[in-house]
Amino acid sequence: MKIITPSxxxxxxxxxxxxxxxxxENKFQTGKANLKTALSGLNKDERLFILNPLMKRGFKPIESFSAITGxxxxxxxxxGCIAEGFDSKVENYKGETLIAIKGTASRQDAATDLQTLPTNFxxxxxxxxFVQTFRSFEHHIDRYLDWHSPSKIHLVGHSLGGALATLTAYHIAKRDSAKTCQIKLYTFGAPRVGFTSFNQEVDKLIGKQNIYRVYHDADLVSMVPMFPFLHVYSSDFADGYHLNWITGRISVMAHFMNNYISTVRGMEWGNxxxxxxxxxxxxxLEGGISTGVLAGALGVAMYSAPVLTMIAFALQYILKRTHKLGIGRQLPSYATTLDAVAWLLYQGAxxxxxxxxxxxxxxxxxxxVxxxxxxxxxxxTVVxxxxxxxxxxxxxxxxxxxALEASQMQMQIALPMPRTMWQAPDGHPTPNGLRPRQNAYRIPGPNTRLGGTRGPLAL
Incomplete structure (x- = not known):
């Protein structure tokens, strides 16, 4: 079964x-015109700069979408963008779709990360x-699927983008009741999205074998929000693909996307x-050194990434054992999550x-630590x-x-663009008198294969 490699x-x-x-940077609102119109105002170098990173890996962007953060x-x-696969020299993704969503790159994005109170979804x-931001572009995903029937959808994202890709994958799987489209989810340094019941339904709808969650043990973003938020299950390993950070100590640089690329370069999922x-x-917990993936890495405790990773797993393990003892919660409604966890640990002890x-x-x-x-x-004591x-x-x-603030600053300075920039034409004219919906997606008529009931996209 074909999957996209880690690199x-x-x-x-x-x-x-x-x-x-x-x-x-060009303040071009793609919600007012399709991507084809946007690119028509660029010279060749500018178009290649935007399209090549995706096209050289077998996917041609056909539309971008906006989201609201803050x-x-x-x-x-x-x-993010929606891209269609084609038969490239490297790989044949024809008939498949890629949905790529960016991570934290502004103060508004960071503000979204910090809105950790749970809500019903x-x-x-x-x-x-995460839910508020997903809701702001959910309609665009629906309208694309109303008109398309890809055999497989790949969703990728880093940081905030990984969380949004998880919600998007869940949404697509839920509307595809006939299971006509396979979903593959790839995330890097993604924070936790939901409680246990959400993760269980994601596993039921998508299948853990289709989820590839990668994280550095020194990446603190992948550890938040803390309990009762949990990560979705992952393909070969329930806790995801665990990458040891080079220094063995907690580092904001462990969250940077370029460092994830360096760590997985040339590797396969089986490696x-x-x-x-x-x-x-x-x-x-018994004081011994693990003989598993963390062997030889637990020497230094203060700011130790492997130790902090084990603390997270140990906390969940003890709570699981406590739950099996039949100890329930008897706390007032105003008690915080930490109050509840402290009480459960005390009762278990x-x-x-x-x-x-x-x-x-x-x-x-x-x-x-x-x-x-x-x-x-x-x-x-509980206190x-x-x-x-x-x-x-x-x-x-x-x-x-x-880590989020450092990653945001890195993204602002590390992505150069050609000096010559375009101006969107007034009124965003539609060539040949065709509707923007047909220009953008080319396929007339609604799609019923993936549960779509909505009409064409009128940008």
Whole structure:
């Protein structure tokens, strides 16, 4: 079964940054005219600059779409593109579609990342900021599918783009009730999107075998929002494709797309590492060194990326064991997530001696990673557990914010464009008297194969 390689998917996820930057810097609102009209105002070099990164990998962009990010009414900007596959010298993607979505590249995008309160999305609790942005371009995805029936849809995205690609994949799979189109999802450094029920439905609709989630263990963006948000299941490994960062320590640079490209260059999916097993987690909690993917990397605790990764898995593992004991929540409605987690850890520690030892060791590991001295003689109380979890939450959130800000600055300075820029023609005239919908997609008539009921796109 044909899939896009790690290197190709990383480069496709990266190419959308320059594609969207080119349109945004010219303040060309593609919502008012189709991409063909936009490109007609460019010289040859400018068109090649925009199209080549995608076309050399077998996909020709046929349309771009805007999304709204930020607080309040937000700000609209070109955020992604839809590209059709063709039979290139490298690979034949004819009949297939690529949807590429860019990640955080502005303050407005970062503001969307930080809107972490959960909201209801088709009956599932999901990240409020991601859902709001997805809703702003959802209609464009629907209108494309109303007129097209690709055999396979590849969705790629980095950072915020990975979260939005996840929601887009879920939306497409849900409307394709007849299962006529296969969906492949490739994400890099993506944050968590929803709670357990959302992940379970994504697995049911798409299948974990079609999801390729890649992350550096030093990339804090991939660790937020914290519990009860969880990552969707992934192809070969439930926790995704785990990449060890070169220094072994937490770094904002681990989130940069160019560093993901460097890490996976020339590799196949079968060469990438996974998986952190329950056995690895138990060994970590019992004080031993994991013999799995983190072997030899757990020497330094403070700011250690492998240790922080294991802390995240250990916390989930203990909560899972506590849940099996039948301990339910008895907290008031105004209790925070950290209050609930602290209470569950305390109840588990009181119910089972083994869990008590694990919780004590986990708390000491957390203190070491965030730069505090452990308290070996400290008795376990809900207040103490809540305080340590608060330190961890603040540390991860702060570092993730720094990574997003650094990534945003890098994108603003690292993507040069030709000096000569175009001006969109007044009124965006339509050539030959044809409607923009037909110019953009060429195929007349609605598509019913993927559940479409809407009319043609009138840009």
């Amino acid at each position: 190709e998917s990383a480069e496709l996820a990266d190419s959308i940054y320059s594609f969207s930057k080119a349109l945004n 607080y309040g009414r937000g700000t609209s900007a070109t955020f 088709n009956g599932h609790m999901t990240h409020r900021g 990438l590492k996974g998986s952190i097993s329950d056995l690895d987690t138990v060994k970590f 009181m119910a089972l001696k083994e869990i008590s030892v694990w919780v004590q060791r986990l708390l000491n590991k957390i203190l070491s 965030v730069g505090w001295q452990p308290f070996p003689g400290q008795s376990l 103490f557990i809540r305080w340590v979890l608060g330190l961890l939450s603040s540390f991860v959130s702060r570092m993730a914010r720094q």
